[in-house]
Amino acid sequence: MFADAIAALKARFPQAADRASLDHPAVNVPAADVPAVLEYLRDRAEFDFLADVTAIDWSEKVSPRFTVVYHLFSTASHEYVRIAADCPDDAAPAVPSVTRLWPGANWHERETFDMFGINFAGHPDLRRILMWDGYPHFPLRKEFPLAGIETTLPDPDVVAATHAKVKPAPMVGGPFVATSGELNLSDSEPRAKDESWNERGEKPE
Amino acid sequence: MPTEFAFPDAAAKNAAGEFETEKMSLSMGPSHPSTHGVLRVQLELDGETVISADPVVGYLHRGDEKIAENMTYNQFVPYTDRLDYLAPLANNMAYAIAVERLAKLELPPRCQAIRVITAELARISSHLMGLGAYAIDVGAWSVFLYTFGEREKLYRLFEELTGARFTTSYTRIGGVTRDVPPGWTERVTGFCDQFLPILEESMKLLTRNKIFLDRTMGIGVISKADAIAYGLTGPNLRGSGVPLDLRKDKPYSGYEQYEFDVPVGSTGDCYDRYLVRGEEMRQSVRILKQAVAKFPEGPWHVVDARKIFGPRKEKILTSMEELIQNFMLVTEGPQMPAGEVYFEAENPKGALGFYVVSKGGGVPWRLKIRSPSFCNLSILPKVCVGAMVSDVVSILGSLDFVMGECDR
Numbered sequence: 001m002f003a004d005a006i007a008a009l010k011a012r013f014p015q016a017a018d019r020a021s022l023d024h025p026a027v028n029v030p031a032a033d034v035p036a037v038l039e040y041l042r043d044r045a046e047f048d049f050l051a052d053v054t055a056i057d058w059s060e061k062v063s064p065r066f067t068v069v070y071h072l073f074s075t076a077s078h079e080y081v082r083i084a085a086d087c088p089d090d091a092a093p094a095v096p097s098v099t100r101l102w103p104g105a106n107w108h109e110r111e112t113f114d115m116f117g118i119n120f121a122g123h124p125d126l127r128r129i130l131m132w133d134g135y136p137h138f139p140l141r142k143e144f145p146l147a148g149i150e151t152t153l154p155d156p157d158v159v160a161a162t163h164a165k166v167k168p169a170p171m172v173g174g175p176f177v178a179t180s181g182e183l184n185l186s187d188s189e190p191r192a193k194d195e196s197w198n199e200r201g202e203k204p205e
Numbered sequence: 206m207p208t209e210f211a212f213p214d215a216a217a218k219n220a221a222g223e224f225e226t227e228k229m230s231l232s233m234g235p236s237h238p239s240t241h242g243v244l245r246v247q248l249e250l251d252g253e254t255v256i257s258a259d260p261v262v263g264y265l266h267r268g269d270e271k272i273a274e275n276m277t278y279n280q281f282v283p284y285t286d287r288l289d290y291l292a293p294l295a296n297n298m299a300y301a302i303a304v305e306r307l308a309k310l311e312l313p314p315r316c317q318a319i320r321v322i323t324a325e326l327a328r329i330s331s332h333l334m335g336l337g338a339y340a341i342d343v344g345a346w347s348v349f350l351y352t353f354g355e356r357e358k359l360y361r362l363f364e365e366l367t368g369a370r371f372t373t374s375y376t377r378i379g380g381v382t383r384d385v386p387p388g389w390t391e392r393v394t395g396f397c398d399q400f401l402p403i404l405e406e407s408m409k410l411l412t413r414n415k416i417f418l419d420r421t422m423g424i425g426v427i428s429k430a431d432a433i434a435y436g437l438t439g440p441n442l443r444g445s446g447v448p449l450d451l452r453k454d455k456p457y458s459g460y461e462q463y464e465f466d467v468p469v470g471s472t473g474d475c476y477d478r479y480l481v482r483g484e485e486m487r488q489s490v491r492i493l494k495q496a497v498a499k500f501p502e503g504p505w506h507v508v509d510a511r512k513i514f515g516p517r518k519e520k521i522l523t524s525m526e527e528l529i530q531n532f533m534l535v536t537e538g539p540q541m542p543a544g545e546v547y548f549e550a551e552n553p554k555g556a557l558g559f560y561v562v563s564k565g566g567g568v569p570w571r572l573k574i575r576s577p578s579f580c581n582l583s584i585l586p587k588v589c590v591g592a593m594v595s596d597v598v599s600i601l602g603s604l605d606f607v608m609g610e611c612d613r
Contacts, residue, residue, distance in 0.1 A: 022544040023306055050436055051549065054573040056562055069560065071547050071575075075433065075447065078454040080547060104436035107583040115270075130263035130612060139271055146275045148268075 005045035006081065013037055019084055024071075026082035031068070031095040034085050038070060038098050047072035047081055050098070053108035055116045059142045065090040066118055070098070087118060097123040115140035134158075226251060231594070235264050239342045239598040242608030246585065246597065255597060258589035260582055265612035273572035277538025278304050278378050281572070286372040288576065289610040291334045292327035292553045293373045294363065299550035301376035302457055303559035304539075306546045308378075308513060314501040316380050317459040322393060322496050323366070323375060324458075324550075325489040329400070330359045331553035332440075332482045332489075335605040339479065340411060342602035343420040351407035358396055365389060378539045379514035380506025390497045397490045408483050421475035425588050425600035428473060435584040438577045439555025440481045441604055445473035451551035462499075463492045475603035482605070512540040538567020554578050554607060574613050578606035 006025050010016050013033060019026035029037045041047040052071040059065070064086035072081050087093035097120035098105045109120040110129040117138035120126055128135060136151060137144055158164060234245035243264035249257040269288070273281045285300040286293035298320045305312065337352035360370040365386055367373040375381055411417045427437070432445035442449055450467040452460040468484035470477025506514050515534045516527035543565040549558040555577025562571040581604050589597055 020544065021546075022309070022542075023546045023548070026545075049433055051556070052547070052558055052560065052573065052575040054560060054575075056571045069573075071558070071560070073549075075449055080549075082545075082547060102436065103434050103587070104580060104583055107579065108436075111579075128263075130266040132263070139268060144271070146271060 024080040024082050028084050031085040031087055035096050035098050039101055041072055046074045046076040049073040049075050050102040050104055055112050055118055057142045063090050066093040068095050094119040094121055096121050099123055239601055244608055253593050255589050255592050258586050260585045263612050265608045269613040270572055273569055277567040283374045286374055287609055289554055289607045291607055292331040294323040294327040294375055295552045297376040298324050299557045300559055301378055303548035303561055304378045306548050307541050307561055307563055310379055310507050313504045315503045316505045318496050318500055319381055320458050325492050326359055328489050328553045329486050330356050332486050339602040342598050348407050348410050379510050384505045390500050394497050397493050404486055420599050423474050424596050425475045426473050427588055436580040440478055441581050444470035444478035444481045446470055463495045465491050475599050478603045576610040578611040582606055
């Protein structure tokens with residue numbers, strides 16, 4: 001039944017191709033076909049549970065650069081299937097939204113948009129979810145550095161409206177940051193410390 | 206220049222002859238005691254009734270997925286502690302199994318049994334916290350004192366096993382950090398024996414408590430279809446009557462050997478979710494007793510996986526080859542083949558999934574964490590509509606989420 005479902009899917013969508021996978025069956029489909037394929041799997045093959053939506057950035061040097069990956073689960077046969085779609089445009093990646101099929105896709109797609117900047121066409125409310133509104137970068141893209149990029153916080157329009165005075169925490173050299181070499185831990189920790197002994201002075205008897 | 210406050214005309218009526226009311230927007234959180242962490246719910250209110258609720262998440266976002274792309278597989282284990290920090294042992298296990306699936310490693314039975322025991326202890330610990338905190342949310346203080354007493358006993362077991370009470374970091378890819386200490390499994394049995402009467406006692410404070418029933422029964426009803434459509438997992442899904450438990454339906458780490466029941470709710474309200482969690486603790490005790498009773502002998506980590514699991518400490522200190530092997534493992538990480546896997550484990554909060562994309566080597570190319578709390582919270586805008594503000598507190602508590610896991 002389960003193997004049939006994948007074979008039937010490929011018969012129904014000839015453009016679907018096998019995807020290399022170490023565990024669950026996986027299928028590559030063109031981005032435009034994603035809603036149709038997922039709807040087919042949901043209604044005809046009992047893959048009624050959208051477990052996860054995410055994306056992979058294959059780095060700036062690779063084209064197609066972004067792949068959106070869907071994991072479906074069947075509450076009847078207890079199997080997973082992985083559907084992947086390459087975004088055709090590297091500069092403005094986009095796939096059609098599947099919020100129409102599963103309302104739970106809403107937050108997953110918002111997160112993928114937030115982290116990768118992939119546009120989900122037809123999404124009812126495509127706002128950032130983990131980062132704040134107006135954050136200028138897409139942190140899970142490969143060119144984004146691990147240390148982060150300093151940005152103004154909060155947004156200028158929020159400051160104009162609320163007169164908020166927020167000083168962003170320093171990225172390096174802050175009170176809680178232990179750097180190697182120059183500063184030792186008891187100097188960089190602002191908590192109340194017993195000055196009578198530390199790593200430079202012996203503990204009094 | 207502050208404008209002078211004027212009372213609205215109390216007698217003003219609209220065309221239909223009803224009194225004009227104003228909608229109020231209320232920000233609940235991010236530091237509200239009932240939001241269990243840093244969740245903000247932007248409520249639109251008509252009097253005391255919720256018209257719309259928009260959860261604002263991300264206050265605890267630390268970029269765990271970005272961090273994972275920049276370190277070896279074993280180095281990421283401590284970060285999994287900090288996802289659902291009420292059940293770190295279960296997270297450790299889910300992450301380790303996901304990466305082991307990548308390498309197609311078969312773990313020896315003893316290691317699997319150790320992981321099952323730790324995961325079930327973590328489930329009890331997490332549900333005890335959920336139960337106690339939920340009781341406080343709806344106005345019953347004393348349950349918390351009982352459940353926290355029990356959690357303290359669990360923490361003692363965790364500390365003896367892993368060296369840490371809270372951030373355990375117990376698993377390694379291909380095994381665990383150390384074997385169980387002598388007598389530990391007997392102490393687990395001892396905990397189980399004394400735990401059941403105390404669980405009954407603390408649940409007795411709530412199950413037929415009039416105030417608790419009024420605050421939870423018929424509140425926050427989630428239908429079967431909605432629970433599936435929104436991707437709910439764990440006790441929240443089962444509370445809505447869907448008998449889906451990955452330990453039963455997609456067994457991992459030897460769960461197929463243990464007998465246990467999967468409790469489900471009938472109406473999908475807050476009360477059902479509470480009952481499901483209570484019953485799950487009893488079932489966890491059943492699993493623990495079976496796992497201890499047939500606790501297998503043998504190795505507690507993979508053997509013949511020299512590029513994945515490190516050698517024993519005494520070997521490193523005495524043998525050149527093991528020293529080199531350890532050096533390579535620490536600097537380059539456990540060597541994984543290229544490919545991708547997706548693994549979900551039944552954690553206390555729901556299905557915790559790890560999607561690992563590897564290009565080979567010791568560092569993942571992409572690691573996606575599918576967090577159950579994130580998916581469970583996404584139903585909030587739907588389930589809160591029409592509820593009272595006090596019901597929102599009740600609903601939030603019954604969903605039992607952890608923001609560390611939601612925001613990652």
